[in-house]
Amino acid sequence: MDTEGKISENLGMEDEFREFKESTTELEKGLASLTAMLNKNGRGTVYFGVNDKGEIIGQDVGRNTLKSISQAINNMVDPPIIAKVEVNSSNDGKKYISVSAKGTDRPYACRGSIFIRSGEEDRKVPMSELRKMFMSSGDNLIQTTSSNQELSFRELCDLLNENGLHAKDDENLHKSLELLNSEGKYNQQGQLLSDQNPAVLAVVIFRGKDRTFMSMRKEFSGHSLLLEVRDVIGYVESLNETFVDIRPEGRIEQKLFSMTAFREAWINACVHNYWVNMIPPAVHIFDDRMEIISYGGKPYWLSDDEFYSGRSMPVNESLMRIFISTRMSEHTGHGIPVIISHYGKDSIHLSNSGIVVTLEFTRERAAASFRSxxxxxxxxxxxxxxxxxxxxxxxxxxxxxxxxxxxxxxxxxxxxxxxxxxxxxxxxxxxxxxxxxxxxxxxx
CATH class of the missing domain: 1.10.10.10 (Winged helix-like DNA-binding domain superfamily/Winged helix DNA-binding domain)
Incomplete structure (x- = not known):
């Protein structure tokens, strides 16, 4: 349907959300750009009849032009998208076409090739990166069937009720919290949040500054993931020693580490962990530091700069919502900036296999100085x-x-x-x- 919107002669510059093409003779390239933007940001628009400087130069629009574009989208783009195709007019009457779409069913392909947007360019994703892309696609916890189909959710209901949400272990709960997959079976999210959760969280204390000698391993198991996560926070807080310095200006108390930064790092590790492999995050404590380790890495679609700035793109979006419902997390993306404000950007190490957050202690643990x-x-x-x-x-x-x-x-x-x-x-x-x-x- 034609839309006769009157807007300025220049549309600005191309970016991660906009691509300009001079005409629909470049339709395939334009749709490749559209899939690249969807893969990166979940939305994008391609304009036909606009040059790369953003100037509206016009586009011939015939009786079947919009129909041909829609057919090309159906034939070239997979998985299918619903695109909004419009005819617009400049102030001087030049017509141009906009094709907009939104979607999160990534990765999207154009004629079998997968692209991702980088600034104003489209980069073809090599085979070596496709695995990471698929790991970051969809909500794998929802799609993966639980190995145990005899689950109960008493502890989860108790936590929800504590936070003012009237919850009962019934079908409504299972559906609203997405504890079931498309076949109506308990999924891996349900298994993690159930009373029968098999995941074991651990705090491992090493003697010294490396992993040569393990002093002890404290395990948290047999409960809903939410309770285990909370118990780890309580246990680590009990290890946060207080040091007292007597100075001319008075008595100065200092903690071994920032509990606020630890809590953010630990919640992030548990919410964004790649749980499908059932390798849980962990806390490792040394004489001079603590490491919070999670597996799977940052979402493929998120650049390093976006990650460090705190842009929120949950790996397990449904699980994140449940953490928010029980007030164990906030969907504000402020966790990474909080950690950086206390320990600096270098405290967060990103790799293909996971993320390690290192919290340096204000001084060595008392056990270390005593041991010497x-x-x-x-x-x-x-x-x-x-x-x-x-x-x-x-x-x-x-x-x-x-x-x-x-x-x-x-x-x-x-x-x-x-x-x-x-x-x-x-x-x-x-x-x-x-x-x-x-x-x-x-x-x-």
Missing amino acids: EMPTLTENEKRILDTLRLHPDYTLTKIASLSGMSRSYVGKTVSKMKKMGLVERIGSNKSGSWAVKDRIDRKR
């Missing part, structure tokens, strides 16, 4: 000592289970360390706790 003046201990003894420091309320049986050693060995080791002045029992054996000394009593 310890007597010589075996690796197992050091692991037990680190576990006592992290979990002073645990029984020796729990310490043994957590460290993977026998109860008798742990008991003998703790007795030895008590004699060395490294640990002390405060209170009774039943209700007391362990105190790991900040400094060794050299008089012993």
Whole structure:
């Protein structure tokens, strides 16, 4: 249908959303540009009858011109799109055609070739990049069927109800939160959010500044992903030591790391992780830093600059909405800028396989400085000592289970360390706790 809109003689410059062609003799190239813009931004417009300077030069429009364009779109573009084809007029009566479309069913191809927009140019996607493109396409959690079809959602409902949303574990919940695939079966999103969630989240603490010696591994499992994510946040917060400096201007308290930056990095890691492979994100803690690791990388369509600026393009959009509903996340794209404001752009490392956010500590962990003046201990003894420091309320049986050693060995080791002045029992054996000394009593 003709639209006689009166607009300026010049349409400006080509960019990531607009492409100019002098006439429909370049229709195929124009449609290739349209698919490139859809692949990049989910929307775009091609103008025919406009030169590359944005000047309207006019386009012959016959009886079948619009029909021919629509047929070409149907024949050349896959998957199908619904395009808006219009005839416009300049102030001096020159006619030109605009073809606009929106779509997120990426990747889009023109005659079997896949392009992506880069500035004002279209770049053909090489085979080496197609896998990343498909990983970033659609919502894979929704499309992938759960291996377990006997799922319940009591914990998810409790969280929703806590946030003022009246939820029941019924068909309405399953459909509204997209816990089912197109065949009506539970999908992988449903599996992750269910009470039967198989994903295990872990905080791994290493002794030193590399992964040579693992001090302990704390696992969070057996609950809905939302609860496990929240439990990791609580646990890491308990490890955030407070240092006190006495200065002329007074007492200055400083934390080991920014809890705000950690929370943003951890939520991002869990929401944007490539869960289809069921490799969960993780937190690794060293003497001098913490690393938050997620898998899958940034969306293919997002440039590095857009990523660092905080442009939001969720890998798992439906999962993100549920995190927002339970107030565990905000759809504002401010997470990356928050991390950068605390730790700088270099704290975020992007690779083809994933994203690593590194939070440098304000100083070494207390366990590291204490360890430097310890007597010589075996690796197992050091692991037990680190576990006592992290979990002073645990029984020796729990310490043994957590460290993977026998109860008798742990008991003998703790007795030895008590004699060395490294640990002390405060209170009774039943209700007391362990105190790991900040400094060794050299008089012993």
